[in-house]
Amino acid sequence: MAVPKKKVSRMKQGHRRSADAIAAPTYVEDKNTGELRRPHHIDLKSGMYRGRQVLTPKDAG
Numbered sequence: 001m002a003v004p005k006k007k008v009s010r011m012k013q014g015h016r017r018s019a020d021a022i023a024a025p026t027y028v029e030d031k032n033t034g035e036l037r038r039p040h041h042i043d044l045k046s047g048m049y050r051g052r053q054v055l056t057p058k059d060a061g
Contacts, residue, residue, distance in 0.1 A: 027036040030043050037043050047055035 026039060028039050029035070030037050030046075032048060033043060033046050035043065035045055042049045042054055044055070045058060047053055047057045
């Protein structure tokens with residue numbers, strides 16, 4: 001059975017647990033449509049990604 005050789009210090013423990021904090025997802029305003037979207041994601045309304053047409057836009061009806 002694997003047993004730790006030494007006690008983990010509070011500093012090491014804190015560094016490991018620093019990633020456990022839950023943060024709210026970030027959103028950016030799209031330059032073309034003004035809609036909020038996640039960074040590095042396709043804008044689903046217009047189908048654009050980094051200035052290129054990637055998907056066909058969704059129909060309004």
